[in-house]
Amino acid sequence: MLLGVCGGIAEFIDWPKQTVRILWLALTIFGGLGIFAYLILGFVMPPPSSDKGNFDIDDYRVE
Structure with a gap:
């Protein structure tokens, strides 16, 4: 939990943290x-990649 190593490994191999x-x-x-x-x-x-969890209103704007 300090450096996120176990969480990163779990996400990479798709296992529970x-x-x-x-x-x-x-x-x-x-x-x-x-x-x-x-x-x-x-x-x-x-x-971690910065594209997760970022919400950009321009991606969802209806024209």
């Missing part, structure tokens, strides 16, 4: 690599 977060937690607890991988991905992953 909670599933990805639980898998990340398991990786952190049992493998110890979760925090390191999260930080790396937080800086490597591109930001």
Whole structure:
């Protein structure tokens, strides 16, 4: 939730966010690599696309 890594991965692979977060937690607890991988991905992953959720009235104007 800090950098949006799990949410971005979940959106990319079309899985529920909670599933990805639980898998990340398991990786952190049992493998110890979760925090390191999260930080790396937080800086490597591109930001979310800005075209989602933007409403432009000109797209819906009837002429």
